[in-house]
Each structure stands twice: as C-alpha cells, then as structure tokens.
Amino acid sequence: MSEPERQHLTPNQRxxxxxxxxxxxxxxxxxxxxxxxxxxxxPVVLKCSTxxxxxxxxxxxxxxxxxxxxxxxxxFGTDFHGRDLFSRVLYGAQISLMVGIFGAGVSLVIxxxxxxVAGYVGGRLxxxxxxxxxxxxxxxxxxxxxxxxxxxxEILKQSHYVTSSPRLAGQLRVILLxxxxxxxxxxxxxxxxxxxxxxxxxxxxxxxxRVLGAGNRRILFWHIIPNIMGVVITYLALTMPSIIxxxxxxxxxxxxxxxxxxxxxxxxxxxxxQINPIRIYWWLILxxxxxLVTTLMAxxxxxxxxxxxxxxxxx
Amino acid sequence: xxxxKRLMYAVPLLLIISALAFGLVRMAPGSxxxxxxxxxxxxxxxQLKAKYHLDEPVIKQYGRYLNDLLHGDFGVSxxxxxxxxxxxxxxxxxxxxxxxxxAFCFAMAIGLPVGFITAAxxxxxxxxxxxxxxxxxxCIPSFVIAPLLILDFSVKWNLLPVGLWGTPARMILPxxxxxxxxxxxxxxxxxxxxxxxxxxxxxxxxRAKGLGETTLLLKHACRLxxxxxxxxxxxxxxxxxxxxxxxxxxxxxxxxxxxxxNSTSNRxxxxxxxxxxxxxxxxxxxxxxxxxxxxxxxxxxxYE
Numbered sequence: 134m135s136e137p138e139r140q141h142l143t144p145n146q147r148x149x150x151x152x153x154x155x156x157x158x159x160x161x162x163x164x165x166x167x168x169x170x171x172x173x174x175x176p177v178v179l180k181c182s183t184x185x186x187x188x189x190x191x192x193x194x195x196x197x198x199x200x201x202x203x204x205x206x207x208x209f210g211t212d213f214h215g216r217d218l219f220s221r222v223l224y225g226a227q228i229s230l231m232v233g234i235f236g237a238g239v240s241l242v243i244x245x246x247x248x249x250v251a252g253y254v255g256g257r258l259x260x261x262x263x264x265x266x267x268x269x270x271x272x273x274x275x276x277x278x279x280x281x282x283x284x285x286x287e288i289l290k291q292s293h294y295v296t297s298s299p300r301l302a303g304q305l306r307v308i309l310l311x312x313x314x315x316x317x318x319x320x321x322x323x324x325x326x327x328x329x330x331x332x333x334x335x336x337x338x339x340x341x342x343r344v345l346g347a348g349n350r351r352i353l354f355w356h357i358i359p360n361i362m363g364v365v366i367t368y369l370a371l372t373m374p375s376i377i378x379x380x381x382x383x384x385x386x387x388x389x390x391x392x393x394x395x396x397x398x399x400x401x402x403x404x405x406x407q408i409n410p411i412r413i414y415w416w417l418i419l420x421x422x423x424x425l426v427t428t429l430m431a432x433x434x435x436x437x438x439x440x441x442x443x444x445x446x447x448x
Numbered sequence: 449x450x451x452x453k454r455l456m457y458a459v460p461l462l463l464i465i466s467a468l469a470f471g472l473v474r475m476a477p478g479s480x481x482x483x484x485x486x487x488x489x490x491x492x493x494x495q496l497k498a499k500y501h502l503d504e505p506v507i508k509q510y511g512r513y514l515n516d517l518l519h520g521d522f523g524v525s526x527x528x529x530x531x532x533x534x535x536x537x538x539x540x541x542x543x544x545x546x547x548x549x550x551a552f553c554f555a556m557a558i559g560l561p562v563g564f565i566t567a568a569x570x571x572x573x574x575x576x577x578x579x580x581x582x583x584x585x586x587c588i589p590s591f592v593i594a595p596l597l598i599l600d601f602s603v604k605w606n607l608l609p610v611g612l613w614g615t616p617a618r619m620i621l622p623x624x625x626x627x628x629x630x631x632x633x634x635x636x637x638x639x640x641x642x643x644x645x646x647x648x649x650x651x652x653x654x655r656a657k658g659l660g661e662t663t664l665l666l667k668h669a670c671r672l673x674x675x676x677x678x679x680x681x682x683x684x685x686x687x688x689x690x691x692x693x694x695x696x697x698x699x700x701x702x703x704x705x706x707x708x709x710n711s712t713s714n715r716x717x718x719x720x721x722x723x724x725x726x727x728x729x730x731x732x733x734x735x736x737x738x739x740x741x742x743x744x745x746x747x748x749x750x751y752e
Binding site: 267277374382386402434 | 461464465468469472473475476477478583584586587588589591592595596599603690693694708709711712713720723724727728731732
C-alpha cells in the first residue's frame with residue numbers, strides 16, 4: 134500500500150517481510166529458539182561436567198539442601214526435596230513443550246484432513262463429519278479427557294509390558310497424556326480449515342485445475358491445502374499455548390505426569406502447594422510460572438506475527 | 449422459523465451426546481462401588497448393582513435412562529446415594545451460575561473497554577501496555593493467581609474473607625480469579641474486531657462523510673466489532689456457568705464444577721451423564737442465542 138514494490142515477490146516472501154517487521158514476533162522467535170537450545174543442551178552439559186556439578190543439578194537427586202534460596206550454586210533455588218529447580222524447570226520443559234507440539238501435530242494431521250475433506254467433498258459427508266465435531270465440542274472436555282485417560286490407562290496397565298517395567302509405565306502415562314490432549318486439540322482446526330476450503334473450492338484456479346484434468350486428490354493436496362497453510366500455521370502457533378495451559382490444569386487435578394517426572398504444570402502446582410501464611414517460597418512459584426507464562430506469551434506473539442504476515446482474518 | 453428448526457436439530461444431537469456419554473462412562477474401567485470404605489461382599493455388590501440396574505445389558509439401561517430423562521429425572525447418584533442428580537444440580541448449580549455470571553460481567557466490564565482503547569490507540573503506548581496485560585492474563589493459570597490473591601488480600605492486608613460463599617465480600621476474590629482469563633480473551637478479541645471493522649468500507653464511507661471519530665467508533669465500528677466477542681461469549685458462558693473446578697476448589701465454594709471432576713474419578717455414572725447433558729444443553733441454547741444476537745447486530749446476516 135505504501136510504496137510500489139520494485140521486484141516481484143512471491144506471497145511467501147512478502148509474508149516473510151511482514152513477519153520480520155513484527156518486532157514482538159521476532160523477539161519471541163529468538164526467545165523460543167534460545168529456550169529450545171537450553172532444553173536440549175542442559176542434559177549434555179550435565180553429562181560432560183564434573184561429577185560434583187552433575188550430582189548437584191540432577192533433577193531427580195534428593196538432598197538435604199531443602200528450600201535453598203536462588204544462589205550461584207542453585208540458580209533457581211531448590212525445592213522441598215532439595216532438588217535443583219533450574220534443572221527441574223528445564224527437564225519439565227521437555228514434557229510441557231512435547232505436549233504442545235504433539236497436540237499441534239494432531240491438529241495439523243487430523244484437524245486439517247478432517248476439515249479439508251468435509252469442506253471439499255461437501256454434502257452428506259460434510260454434514261456427517263462436522264456433526265461429529267459438534268458432538269465432541271458439546272461434551273465437557275474434562276469428563277472426556279479423564280474418561281479417556283483412565284480407560285486407556287487401565288488397558289495399558291494390564292498388558293505385560295507395563296507390569297514388567299515401572300519405568301515404561303511412567304513413559305506410557307506421558308504418551309496417554311499426549312493422546313488425551315491431542316484428542317481435543319484438533320476440533321477448532323477442523324472447523325477453521327473447513328471454512329477456508331469451502332471458500333476456495335469454487336475459485337477459478339480450482340476450476341482451471343479441473344479443466345486441465347487434475348483429480349480430486351491432486352486438487353485438494355496440491356492446490357487447496359497449500360493455499361490455506363498460512364491459516365493453518367497461524368492456528369498451530371495459537372493451539373500450542375492453549376494445550377500447554379490445559380496440561381497445567383490436568384496437573385493441578387493430579388492427572389498429569391507422575392513424580393519424579395515433572396512438567397511446568399506439576400512444578401507450579403508444587404510451588405503453589407507450599408504457600409502458607411508464614412512464609413512463601415517465592416522462587417518455587419516465580420520461576421516455573423515465569424518460564425511458562427513467557428513461553429505462552431512468546432507463542433501467542435509468534436501466532437500474531439504469523440497472522441499479520443499471512444493476513445489471516447480473525448475468526 | 450430458522451431457530452425452531454435449529455431447536456429441532458438439537459434434539460438428536462443431545463440424544464447422541466447422552467448415548468455417547470452413557471457408553472463412554474461405562475467403558476471406563478472400575479465401577480461406582482469400588483471406592484467403598486469397606487470392600488463390599490459379593491452379595492452386597494450384586495444387590496447394589498441390581499438396585500441401580502447395572503446388571504442389565506447396557507442397551508436396556510440406556511432405554512431406562514432415556515425414559516426417566518423424558519420425565520425430567522436424571523436418576524439417583526451412584527456415589528451420593530441419598531441424593532438424586534436433580535437434587536445435586538439444584539443445590540450446586542445456582543452457586544456456580546452466580547459465580548460464573550459475576551465473572552462474565554467482570555470479563556465484559558473490563559475486557560470491552562480495554563479492547564476498545566487498545567484498538568483506538570493502535571500502535572501507541574496504551575495499545576502496547578493494554579495488549580501486554582491482556583495477554584498476560586490469558587497466560588497465567590488460575591491456580592497460581594487464586595492463592596496469590598488470597599495471600600495478599602486476605603492474609604496480608606486482611607481486606608477480604610479467605611474463602612467460602614454467601615456474602616458479597618466473599619464473592620470478590622473468586623470472581624477476580626475466575627474472570628481474569630476471560631478479561632484478556634475478550635479484550636484481545638474485541639481489539640481485533642475493532643481493527644478489522646475500522647478497515648471496512650462502510651466505516652471509511654462514514655469517515656468520508658465527515659463523521660466525528662468518537663461517534664464513528666462507538667456507533668458504527670463497535671456494532672460489527674462486537675461479533676467475534678459474541679461468538680466467543682456463547683461457549684465461554686457455558687463454561688463459566690457450569691463452574692470451574694479449580695476456583696471452586698481453592699475457595700471452597702459449594703458449586704457444581706467440583707462434581708465434574710469428582711463424578712468422573714468416582715465413576716458416578718448417573719452424575720457424569722447428567723452433567724454432560726446439562727453442559728450440552730446449555731451450550732446448544734447459548735449458541736442459538738449467539739446466532740440470534742448476530743441477526744440483531746448485523747442485518748446482513750440471514751439464516752435460511
């Protein structure tokens with residue numbers, strides 16, 4: 134609008150330019166990248182450092198140093214069991230971020246396919262698929278997730294893999310959590326994608342493709358879905374924070390990962406449960422919540438930046 | 449006419465939801481009688497099951513349940529044996545509805561002005577600060593906010609009571625804790641709606657005709673900008689009115705939110721299905737209301 138563009142830019146290049154102009158989104162991207170590096174690098178640092186350092190920062194290592202204030206040895210202080218909080222926050226980040234990424238993945242695969250097929254085929258199938266979404270929407274999500282978690286959990290508990298190894302049982306619980314949260318994450322995406330596909334279906338370029346002899350599958354996957362990727366990526370960035378937040382609520386209900394494993398949610402719940410009128414271990418609340426809140430804000434800013442970049446209309 | 453048709457469509461939807469909830473709940477392992485203090489002898493358990501007709505085939509149970517439902521009877525709770533689900537809903541729902549209604553009003557009363565100001569001053573410091581604050585409230589879980597509110601307002605400054613329900617003073621903190629998230633949500637949605645409304649043709653036309661900026665924003669842009677908030681408000685109100693487990697749990701409020709979680713972990717079959725239906729009915733009605741308000745606000749919207 135402002136100045137005539139000198140060279141020809143593809144839509145993606147233009148989007149990239151707009152994204153870079155969005156300062157909060159760029160800072161958020163750097164922040165998230167930095168966080169990811171820290172999460173990946175910290176276990177490596179512990180492995181390579183001296184035995185003493187590694188021992189002191191082992192996230193599962195109990196010690197007598199209860200409730201130590203943040204200091205040079207323990208940057209984020211220690212918790213009730215004398216465990217180093219900095220390590221626990223970074224290890225907990227693995228679970229929290231994985232939950233978010235997995236939920237986003239489910240909504241990318243199931244949500245996009247579901248909505249695209251419904252919108253493209255239309256008619257009876259559309260009605261059928263979208264009624265299923267409506268029904269799942271109308272179930273209280275907390276009842277749905279708890280029933281799903283306990284049903285699948287019981288089935289898995291009876292299989293002999295789990296009874297033989299407790300460590301595997303813990304990991305299976307994490308996977309269950311992923312599935313439970315993934316099951317509710319794709320509904321909004323399906324609705325949005327359906328609406329987008331519906332409006333693209335009757336556009337001229339689709340007719341042109343059909344005239345040139347492209348089959349339904351080719352039109353859907355090569356012509357329509359690439360055109361809605363901007364919307365999809367934007368909503369993926371906005372789905373992640375809501376799933377991470379939901380995980381923290383499940384942790385509050387005691388349905389999240391089981392100790393000694395940790396997620397940001399369980400760490401925050403631990404910190405909050407230590408509040409009493411006499412003293413408050415502020416670092417137990419501030420650091421886990423601080424990291425969670427800044428991450429969620431960064432993801433939201435990222436989503437806003439992507440939305441502006443691709444000029445996605447608000448729903 | 450359209451809305452009558454929509455109401456008719458809601459009936460099969462609710463039927464399917466009841467069937468799904470019914471099946472899902474019984475698919476879950478365990479039974480309502482697993483958590484007795486003393487493990488029941490097989491005979492007692494058999495009799496309990498016979499009393500609640502749990503020994504019949506599921507289809508027959510469901511038929512019986514539907515029949516009761518037609519008479520407005522949600523059945524007897526399998527956990528709180530002396531109470532019907534109707535009793536519990538009657539007792540707990542008004543509390544949750546009051547709390548949810550207050551939180552809804554709070555969210556609208558703060559969220560809409562904040563959204564308006566941030567949109568009107570887009571890119572300037574009120575926008576930056578307001579946007580940051582409203583995003584912050586969306587990102588902090590209520591189970592962190594609520595204890596901190598109690599710690600400051602009740603314990604340190606002794607201004608407000610710590611918990612429980614009844615007097616207006618007791619309602620302030622739970623309303624804040626529950627409504628905070630939605631304040632941010634409403635503000636962000638309204639800001640977005642305002643910005644896209646201000647770019648639309650009819651606002652430009654009104655501006656070209658020399659309308660003052662204040663009238664333009666308040667009378668013309670707002671009307672369209674409120675639409676995203678309205679469509680979010682339907683599901684949001686359904687969530688708020690059926691209570692929040694977390695806030696009710698922290699403040700020890702005898703609302704219905706707690707039953708959503710407890711009924712599921714107690715395998716309280718009738719309670720779970722009853723609550724799922726209650727939620728679904730509320731959601732359907734509120735979505736209908738949303739669509740109706742749409743036609744009032746935007747005359748271009750026509751339903752066939």
